Amino acid sequence: MGFRKILSWPGQWMVLRRAVGAGNATRLMWQKYVQRAAILHFQRPSGPMYVNNDESAIFHIVHSLHKMQKLVDSLEGDCKVAVDVGGNNGWFSRLLKERYPAAKVYVLEPFEGLAAMIHKNLEGMGEYKLVQKAMTDVVGEKLPFFVNPDSLQTNSLMKSSVTPYETATAIQTDYVESITLDHLFSTLNTAQIDVLKVDVQGGEYKVLLGGKEALSHTRQALFEVSIFDVETNPDNVVEVLQLLMAHFRHRKVINPVSYGADVLFFD
Numbered sequence: 001m002g003f004r005k006i007l008s009w010p011g012q013w014m015v016l017r018r019a020v021g022a023g024n025a026t027r028l029m030w031q032k033y034v035q036r037a038a039i040l041h042f043q044r045p046s047g048p049m050y051v052n053n054d055e056s057a058i059f060h061i062v063h064s065l066h067k068m069q070k071l072v073d074s075l076e077g078d079c080k081v082a083v084d085v086g087g088n089n090g091w092f093s094r095l096l097k098e099r100y101p102a103a104k105v106y107v108l109e110p111f112e113g114l115a116a117m118i119h120k121n122l123e124g125m126g127e128y129k130l131v132q133k134a135m136t137d138v139v140g141e142k143l144p145f146f147v148n149p150d151s152l153q154t155n156s157l158m159k160s161s162v163t164p165y166e167t168a169t170a171i172q173t174d175y176v177e178s179i180t181l182d183h184l185f186s187t188l189n190t191a192q193i194d195v196l197k198v199d200v201q202g203g204e205y206k207v208l209l210g211g212k213e214a215l216s217h218t219r220q221a222l223f224e225v226s227i228f229d230v231e232t233n234p235d236n237v238v239e240v241l242q243l244l245m246a247h248f249r250h251r252k253v254i255n256p257v258s259y260g261a262d263v264l265f266f267d
Contacts, residue, residue: 009033012058019062032057039117046098050120051089056151064153067255067262068092071222072099074254074264075195079103081188082195085135085181085207088153090118092197097125103194106184110134110145110176111155133179136203137210140178147172156201161226181211196221199262205236208243215247219266226260 009029016025024042031037032053040057041048051057072095079100084093087107096105105128107118115130122128134143134157146159148171156162162171185193196218198207204223208215215221225240237260245251248265255262 015062016058019065028058028061039120044098046094047124049091049094050117051091052114052117052152054150054152056153060151060153065091067257068095070254071197071262071264072096074222074252075099075220076266077194077219079194081190081193082106082197083181083184083193084108084197086197086199086201087114087118087130088155088199089114090121092199093118093128094121094125096195096197097122097128101126104128106131106188108133108135108179108184111147111152111174113147114152131179131184132176134176135181135184135198135200135207135210136178137180137206138178139180139183139210142175143178145174145176147174154201156203158202161202181207181214183210185211185214185217191217193218194220198222199224202226202236205240205243208240212243215243218247221248221265222254223263223265224257224260225263 013025013029016028020042028040028042031040038053039050040053041050051061068091071092080103082096082103082105084105085108087093087109090107093105093107096103107128107130109118109130110133112132115132118130134145136157143157146156146162148154148162154162193214198204200207204226223244225237244265249267252264253261254264
């Protein structure tokens with residue numbers, strides 16, 4: 001839901017100020033409502049950070065940024081190789097690179113419309129690779145990918161995962177190539193994934209089905225455990241948890257989120 005429908009402009013500035021500081025709040029409001037820029041940016045110590053100017057942009061700056069920071073802060077030990085499945089605009093990978101500058105990060109994001117944003121957010125941050133494929137349980141197939149122009153953060157292979165959002169009034173369909181976690185892992189020339197983050201709007205179970213070998217070589221994993229698609233697959237959450245608990249001995253809830261929770265799994 002767009003913040004403009006909920007809060008007045010002064011109200012939006014106030015919540016932005018709490019999230020990113022007064023200077024950034026003023027800059028973002030000017031860009032969004034006066035310049036009507038296609039891309040918004042705000043400053044961090046490591047440099048500017050970017051977000052697409054859709055209806056949910058301010059909502060995600062206020063609510064998503066600090067949650068992603070908590071995910072990165074929850075990680076244990078060093079990180080040499082990370083896989084970010086559902087990279088979206090590249091925020092998680094950016095925050096990860098701020099903490100682990102030497103890490104090589106593989107960003108999985110199938111939607112072409114977010115590629116430039118990812119590159120802008122990771123410019124000058126060291127080694128990374130964008131893989132423009134959708135991670136699921138099959139390799140090399142063209143699959144329908146559902147795009148919410150009002151909130152690109154909710155894009156998904158599952159239409160039922162996009163429709164709960166009030167802004168999803170004109171869902172578009174793209175077609176993207178699929179890949180599995182195991183196939184990706186076989187190409188990385190590494191013995192271990194130090195950090196695996198998966199946030200694919202209800203498609204987590206199929207990612208796990210296609211990644212059982214890779215999971216056995218993963219040190220810690222961040223999953224958004226979601227109840228999306230619960231009408232057609234009521235056991236989805238249970239199956240996701242069972243598969244993850246078969247690979248990792250410990251788990252910790254990092255963020256409660258709409259329709260689920262962000263959970264860290266580790267040994």
